[in-house]
Amino acid sequence: MALQEQNYWLTTIEFPITDHARPLPDVTDVAVIGAGFTGLSAARTLAKRGARVAVVESQTIGWGASSRNGGMVLTGLKLGVSQLKSKYGAELTRRMYAASLASIDCVEQIVQQERIDCDFSRCGHLEVACKQKHFDDYQRQAEIIEVEFNHRLRVVPGRELNTEIGSSIYFGGMVDDTSAGCNPARYVAGLARGAMNSGAEVYEHTRVNSIERDWRNGEPGWRISTSRGPVWAHEVFVGTSGYTGTATPNLQKKIIPIGSFIITTEVLPKALAHELSPRQRMIYDSKHYLYYYRLTPDDRMLFGGRAAFFPENDQTVHRSAELLRRGMIQVYPQLRDARVEYVWGGTLDFAFDIMPHAGQIDGLYYALGYAGHGVAMANYQGQKIAELMAGDKPDNPFVEIPFPGAPFGLYNGKPWFLPLAGAWYKMLDWVS
Ligand SMILES: Cc1cc2nc3c(=O)[nH]c(=O)nc-3n(C[C@H](O)[C@H](O)[C@H](O)COP(=O)(O)OP(=O)(O)OC[C@H]3O[C@@H](n4cnc5c(N)ncnc54)[C@H](O)[C@@H]3O)c2cc1C
Numbered sequence: 001m002a003l004q005e006q007n008y009w010l011t012t013i014e015f016p017i018t019d020h021a022r023p024l025p026d027v028t029d030v031a032v033i034g035a036g037f038t039g040l041s042a043a044r045t046l047a048k049r050g051a052r053v054a055v056v057e058s059q060t061i062g063w064g065a066s067s068r069n070g071g072m073v074l075t076g077l078k079l080g081v082s083q084l085k086s087k088y089g090a091e092l093t094r095r096m097y098a099a100s101l102a103s104i105d106c107v108e109q110i111v112q113q114e115r116i117d118c119d120f121s122r123c124g125h126l127e128v129a130c131k132q133k134h135f136d137d138y139q140r141q142a143e144i145i146e147v148e149f150n151h152r153l154r155v156v157p158g159r160e161l162n163t164e165i166g167s168s169i170y171f172g173g174m175v176d177d178t179s180a181g182c183n184p185a186r187y188v189a190g191l192a193r194g195a196m197n198s199g200a201e202v203y204e205h206t207r208v209n210s211i212e213r214d215w216r217n218g219e220p221g222w223r224i225s226t227s228r229g230p231v232w233a234h235e236v237f238v239g240t241s242g243y244t245g246t247a248t249p250n251l252q253k254k255i256i257p258i259g260s261f262i263i264t265t266e267v268l269p270k271a272l273a274h275e276l277s278p279r280q281r282m283i284y285d286s287k288h289y290l291y292y293y294r295l296t297p298d299d300r301m302l303f304g305g306r307a308a309f310f311p312e313n314d315q316t317v318h319r320s321a322e323l324l325r326r327g328m329i330q331v332y333p334q335l336r337d338a339r340v341e342y343v344w345g346g347t348l349d350f351a352f353d354i355m356p357h358a359g360q361i362d363g364l365y366y367a368l369g370y371a372g373h374g375v376a377m378a379n380y381q382g383q384k385i386a387e388l389m390a391g392d393k394p395d396n397p398f399v400e401i402p403f404p405g406a407p408f409g410l411y412n413g414k415p416w417f418l419p420l421a422g423a424w425y426k427m428l429d430w431v432s
Helices: 008-012 037-048 081-088 090-113 132-149 158-163 184-197 270-276 314-331 374-389 418-431
Strands: 027-033 053-056 125-128 154-157 172-176 201-203 208-216 219-226 229-238 255-265 282-285 291-295 301-305 340-351 357-361 364-368
Touching: 008 184, 008 340, 027 037, 027 208, 037 053, 037 090, 037 184, 037 229, 037 364, 037 374, 053 229, 081 090, 081 132, 090 132, 090 184, 090 374, 132 154, 132 172, 154 158, 158 172, 184 201, 208 229, 229 374, 255 314, 291 314, 301 314, 314 340, 357 374, 364 374
Parallel strands: 027 053, 027 229, 053 201, 125 282, 229 364
Antiparallel strands: 125 172, 154 172, 208 219, 219 229, 255 301, 255 340, 282 291, 291 301, 357 364
């Protein structure tokens, strides 16, 4: 089979069908923008609580990062615990770490409650060290996490790493058995079904163009202008992640959209798949310009990375296929002759402080900024912010931290500095 510019996960799934001709409601309790993990998780929770919910999606269910990702349901945040502690202090960091563990349980519960057939498995993740000093840092991190957060990670020295991975280029690894893997497209389709079965309505091919404060029958709310006409909503929840645009300009200015790309090989012989990843872990390396990889449930090697910094387009996807294939062979020379069958890309959402952020901005509820760790956290934040909207007081440390914009206000939502960011990350990998 020749290389296809297509998302492999989408070949394994059918999405729920929505009625494209159905008119939008005049009025709803909550309008949710974006039908990915964040928006659908919020919609499901709110609908279960009895709210009338309209999910408005400019493309189709799961079209964004939620169907395009590696399916790694990971503990931890993008920043390491030492950095988190020095920035936010021990107590807030402890609550953030607890939230990251709870986010895995959140996905598992949704899978069970909605009976989603998505190959969810607590296979654990393996982080591999590209330098000796990265490996030395694993030992320190594991100690802090065990002592302060009561969570156990296992540090694997280089000489024992062959029990975890069939590659000899790394200096050692760190395993967290709590993490999980899934087929993200099947999961997001099942989540959409769950939200719809709970009463949420999903409107595909409906782009939100603007959101304005408005009063209706003496009540405050929002007038939402869409490509298919207006909707009036008491509250709005924004779950647009790396695809955040001009409808929410003050969020757009705080989020940098960054491309990430994935290739997938042909189905590998069982013995070779076992040699590459004997425990079927979700694997990523310690570089800034990192690679992440895993076996798919049918034994393909799925290999991803930030091969280009710009979001996906024909050029970046094509170029990424070759760069990622070279990277994959550096890690696994055994795959030199394996055919690459699929390549695709998607857009990640980075805040300037590389942290998730959630809460309210300009009166609109939102959650985003997952920085490549969104499979678990997006589902969790969707649920937590929905609980907040429903009047609960859920513990959510990410609503408490400042949400910085660009230094000196130098960013209007158009990421002119991405080539510089790419060069900067490559430089960091040489020196750190
Ligand atoms: C290639 C890739 C690999 C990744 N791998 C992993 C991984 O293995 N593990 C992990 O934890 N994370 C990973 N991530 C990150 C993870 O996928 C995301 O953090 C997560 O899916 C974000 O979900 P979301 O619902 O917030 O956003 P999305 O799924 O991106 O959904 C946002 C939706 O909003 C819609 N939208 C935007 N603007 C409008 C508008 N004006 N009107 C209507 N709709 C609008 C978009 O069409 C889109 O469907 C990866 C991301 C990519 C791109």
